[in-house]
Amino acid sequence: MSHSSATTTAQPVIVFDLDGTLVDTAPDLLDSLNHCLIAGGLTPADPVSLRKFVGSGAKVMIERAYQAQNRQLTDEDMKQLFALFMEHYNGNMPGKSAFYPGVLNSLDRLSAAGYVLAVCTNKFEISAKALLERMGEAHRFAAICGQDTFPYRKPDPRHLTDTIAQAKGDRYQAVMVGDSRADIDAAKAAGIPVIAVDFGYTDLHVSHFEPSRIISHFDEMTLDMISDLLEAAKEAAE
Ligand SMILES: O=C(O)COP(=O)(O)O
Ligand SMILES: [Mg+2]
Structure with a gap:
């Protein structure tokens, strides 16, 4: 070539x-993800399962965490959860990172x-x-x-x-x-x-x-x- x-x-x-x-960044990603999961009435994720969710950005992380609890997300749910995530994550950084x-x-x-x-x-x-x-x-x-x-x-x-x-x-x-x-x-x-x-x-x-x-x-x-x-x-x- x-x-x-x-x-x-x-x-x-x-x-x-x-x-x-x-x-x-895992501790802060987990805190912000769990802020969203709790708001959605789901069980909080743990540090081990977080590893499977991270890597393709926040929206995919939320989506995978919902899938792991067999829950579907509408576009509107995602929009709200993503806004919640960004507000929590960006508001707390650098946090424990x-x-x-x-x-x-x-x-x-x-x-x-x-x-x-x-x-x-x-x-x-x-x-x-x-x-x-x-x-x-x-x-x-x-x-x-x-x-x-x-x-x-x-x-x-x-x-x-x-x-x-x-x-x-x-x-x-x-x-x-x-x-x-x-x-x-x-x-x-x-x-x-x-x-x-x-x-x-x-x-x-x-x-x-x-x-x-x-x-x-x-x-x-x-x-x-x-x-x-x-x-x-x-x-x-x-
Ligand atoms: O936050 C993520 O899901 C991925 O971020 P990274 O590409 O910096 O690993
Ligand atoms: Mg990475």
Whole structure:
């Protein structure tokens, strides 16, 4: 395959998923989901079942939680529950959410080495930006793109490639880091190497989705690992 990366001078972009990869948002997602389930007269969900619901954004999370209790939702129910969710979630963030161990050091290392950082999340853009701003770290990212930033979302590879474009990067010189099948499938469909963290939100272990690498702590994501993946991506694209 031939492309233009050999002639561009764009800095490589490292694209991160947000929930379950950079930030452990599960306690707050669960609180806000349960706020909705209780309002709807359902039984609150627990942290284990939450893992099966997260990954495709808040609406899908609510839908899956209802399905798990054999309850159907009308469009009108969904509209109301989604509004309730957003009000609760956005009103309480950053709540108990915290960066995973080693994240900020890792971002420091990558930035110091000249990499551009970006976020590609199935959260709504406004929630993703507000969360990172309130945690004081939004400034690190050249682009923060949510499920509503473009007309498509992960696992659609264009969510990822358009995020890279918004960060002024080259899709052939990029690495994705994520925790779920949507991240890994999007990256693979885009031909972008993908590092999976094994501590995020997925019901099946990330090894099932065959990412390029698996890490259990951000300290394992060395600059050598990144440059090896970028080198391999370059060779594959040439
Ligand atoms: O909140 C979700 O459902 C998914 O968010 P993520 O893409 O950042 O993991
Ligand atoms: Mg995630």
